[in-house]
Amino acid sequence: MKIGVVCYPTFGGSGVVATELGIELSKRGHEIHFITYSQPVRLELLSNNVHFHEVHVPEYPLFHYQPYELALSSKLVDMVKLYGIELLHVHYAIPHAYAAFMAQQMLEEEGIIVPIVTTLHGTDITLVGSHPFYKPAVTFSINKSDAVTSVSESLKKDTLRLFDIKEDIHVVPNFIDIEKIDQKFTDCQRGMMAEDHERIITHISNLREVKQIPDVIKIFYNIQKELPAKLMLVGEGPEKEGAERLVEELGITDRVVFLGNSNEIDRILCFSDLFLLPSKTESFGLAALEAMSNGVPVISTNTGGLPEINADGFSGYLSDVNAIHDMSKNAIKILSNDATLSQFKANAKIQSEKFDLRNIVPMYEKIYEETLKKFVVV
Numbered sequence: 001m002k003i004g005v006v007c008y009p010t011f012g013g014s015g016v017v018a019t020e021l022g023i024e025l026s027k028r029g030h031e032i033h034f035i036t037y038s039q040p041v042r043l044e045l046l047s048n049n050v051h052f053h054e055v056h057v058p059e060y061p062l063f064h065y066q067p068y069e070l071a072l073s074s075k076l077v078d079m080v081k082l083y084g085i086e087l088l089h090v091h092y093a094i095p096h097a098y099a100a101f102m103a104q105q106m107l108e109e110e111g112i113i114v115p116i117v118t119t120l121h122g123t124d125i126t127l128v129g130s131h132p133f134y135k136p137a138v139t140f141s142i143n144k145s146d147a148v149t150s151v152s153e154s155l156k157k158d159t160l161r162l163f164d165i166k167e168d169i170h171v172v173p174n175f176i177d178i179e180k181i182d183q184k185f186t187d188c189q190r191g192m193m194a195e196d197h198e199r200i201i202t203h204i205s206n207l208r209e210v211k212q213i214p215d216v217i218k219i220f221y222n223i224q225k226e227l228p229a230k231l232m233l234v235g236e237g238p239e240k241e242g243a244e245r246l247v248e249e250l251g252i253t254d255r256v257v258f259l260g261n262s263n264e265i266d267r268i269l270c271f272s273d274l275f276l277l278p279s280k281t282e283s284f285g286l287a288a289l290e291a292m293s294n295g296v297p298v299i300s301t302n303t304g305g306l307p308e309i310n311a312d313g314f315s316g317y318l319s320d321v322n323a324i325h326d327m328s329k330n331a332i333k334i335l336s337n338d339a340t341l342s343q344f345k346a347n348a349k350i351q352s353e354k355f356d357l358r359n360i361v362p363m364y365e366k367i368y369e370e371t372l373k374k375f376v377v378v
């Protein structure tokens with residue numbers, strides 16, 4: 001199948017899922033065309049089956065805001081015609097589902113039919129999309145999609161609660177490649193980051209407000225009072241400056257390492273003992289799943305889709321949003337005993353196996369096939 005993939009090419013979870021999905025589909029024989037404003041960060045190699053088409057938005061002084069949707073929908077029309085793309089899979093409703101619908105309409109005028117599959121990732125629904133400024137356009141473009149998927153049951157419920165949706169929503173969870181992770185490292189080079197007796201606690205995100213970075217730091221502060229530990233804060237984002245200040249105020253600068261954006265996530269997780277994700281809302285929590293697949297237990301909130309992946313008392317613990325004391329206590333419970341930590345690490349790995357791409361990617365393929373079938377003229 002020839003599939004056009006539209007996504008945000010950045011370090012955010014939706015872009016990562018779109019990229020990993022595209023790469024895996026290409027290995028399964030599909031021809032994948034990424035259409036976005038820059039090469040997706042996790043897309044290292046282009047091949048016969050994987051193409052990247054850049055959407056240019058020329059600066060024009062008259063425009064206060066440059067019209068990305070317009071450039072994207074024009075590019076979609078051109079690429080569908082040039083490569084014979086059969087289906088568009090757009091990740092993140094805003095503005096991708098909207099631009100895809102416009103492209104679909106333009107193509108229809110020329111007798112070309114291309115169905116749209118839209119995947120809802122979370123903030124396009126819970127934080128941004130439901131804002132009155134966007135809601136009518138988001139509702140419209142979800143309803144105009146030929147198939148809609150969401151990354152968790154929780155996100156499906158939120159979507160149906162917040163929008164007037166007429167479409168059926170298929171739940172297709174985020175995924176990881178267990179085999180790739182298992183083969184990756186024989187030595188994590190843990191010694192580069194911490195002493196043998198120190199526990200390594202990790203948080204990875206785009207350091208936005210929703211990730212509750214002050215809570216990450218406060219939980220770590222409580223942990224390091226009880227046992228020797230280091231915190232790896234991975235990612236870049238608007239909360240970084242405040243985080244650096246808080247770390248200084250708490251007098252733990254020598255215990256906290258800011259690693260910035262990284263393409264070495266599996267290496268970092270390989271030497272981590274515990275992952276913190278105290279988010280205010282999280283439709284799935286891909287970062288937590290990536291941690292678990294590397295054998296790292298997760299201390300998270302019980303918000304959104306997190307209870308669908310982190311099994312409370314097995315792969316880690318779940319707590320209410322802002323329950324810093326509870327999350328610190330649970331973290332210390334896991335970390336203070338070698339046998340307990342080993343058990344949680346093994347459990348985290350087992351729990352993550354449910355989300356192996358071999359179980360999840362066929363779900364997308366089935367949706368593509370069923371969607372295309374709807375358009376076959378008999």
Ligand code: GMT
Pocket residue numbers: 012013014015017092121122123124151174205206210281282283284285286287
């Ligand atoms: O929250 C992020 O880090 C980025 C965000 C995005 O839109 O790229 O992630 C969302 O999509 C991911 C992939 O489906 C999910 O795993 C994340 O839980 C979701 N983030 C939120 O809901 C806050």
